[in-house]
Amino acid sequence: MKTHFKTIVISDVHLGTKGSKAKEISRFLKQYRCENLILNGDIIDGWQLKKSGSWKRKHTRFFNRILKMIEQSHTNVYYLRGNHDDFLEQILPLQIGRLHILTDMCYESFGKKYFITHGDVFDSITTNLRWIAYLGDVGYTFLLWLNRVVNYHRYKAGLPYFSLSQYIKGKVKKAVSYIDDYETELAKMAKAKGCDGIICGHIHKAENRMIDGVHYLNSGDWVETMSALAEDHEGNWQLIFYREIDFKGMHPQPNPTLFPHPGGNVVPMRQVSFETRNDEDITPPSIRL
Template sequence: METNFKTIVLSDIHLGTKGSKAKEVVRFLKQYQCENLILNGDIIDGWQLKKSGSWKRKHTRVFNRILKMIDCDRTKVIYLRGNHDDFLDQVLPLEIGNLSIRKDLIYESNGKKYFITHGDVFDNITTHLRWIAYLGDMGYTFLLWLNTRVNHYRRRKGLPYFSLSQYVKSKVKSAVSYIDGFETELCKIARSKGCDGIICGHIHKAEIRTIEGIEYYNSGDWVESLSALAEDQEGNWQLIYYNELDFGKVKPSESKVIPLKEPITRPLDKFS
């Protein structure tokens, strides 16, 4: 199994919340090596930390692992802000060595250009009412709480894991309509910027497909799907699901120095 990639994209880890799978993130990052690690928004959940969230040692270990990748493997780390970590707006843009923090970027690889953004720009297109986003967050938090109870019962009965929120998304017409609109609109944004594809997160739905000639990639999340996007040296992208990995066959990556390469980003104008 391949363990060395050119680029890995993670999004929606939501550190600071009960639902965040921080231990799994650390274990995942120990198995793989990459030249570029893109943290595509909602890595820290500032919204929940302001309300009822709490920061645990396991959340700190995620950043300890990322810093080790920078120090030992010379991994270039790009942290893009999402709507839940919008507190980063106070320091954007910021670049320190192999770590940069910014709003979005254009990634160029193997002759193709990808616009990478968390995806909450779609919410700005459809509505400027911030309270709607908070209301949606409250509903999702409740579904996660209920999902924990449901799966506790299912485990006792010997039944497999069931994602309540994913089920609701697939059945509720408004949710399906939102996702379809989200994917289509982001592809339009990518095309307007002269890009071949869009890489995003935000809606917690991992996906790889083509929409009207634009490559649409969504890295999913680390609350339920536990998924990541990975690009090999030939420019081929794939989704990796933590729950499908056989860690007995995946050898942890050994730290070694990777020669520094040219930065993969270039400045972008802010959205008007």
């Protein structure tokens, strides 16, 4: 099993919420090494932290892991702002050593060019009707709480994990249509920018496929799917799902040697384009508007 990659992309961690799988993603990043780590938006959930969210030690450990990757593995980290961490707009663009905070970026590798964006700027709801987006966030928070309750009892009964929100998304025609339109519009945008592919997040649906000749990649999320995108040293992209990783079969990695600097392969763009199961986790969420 590969544990060294050229680039890893993660998004939608939503630190500060009960649904965030902070422990799992820290464990994931501890097992893998990469030259470039792209945090593609909604890493910190500023919306929930303003309302009923809370910052815990496990959320801080995630950033400690990122710092260790920078210091020990000399990883270049690119943090792109999302809609839930839009507070970053106040400091964009910013570079501190190997840490870059940007709106979006272009990534060139093995002769191919990818436009990387969180994806919310292509969502008319989050850009034009912010109050509806906040209302939807409240509904999604409740759905995640209900999902924890359902899976707590499924676990007690010896049943596998079941994603209630993914099930609902797959059954509601408007949700399916929205996702299809979203992916198609992003593919069109990549073509308009002269890119071979596009890498995004936002809709919490991991994907790796071709759309009208454009390579569409979505890193999924770390609330339910727990997935990441990884590019190997031959330019091949793959989705890695946390639940499919055999951690027992993975050998501990020694401190890696200095990775060669990508040499300008990653080119930031400074302008916006179109713009563990705990009993405490099954207490009803505090919802305030």
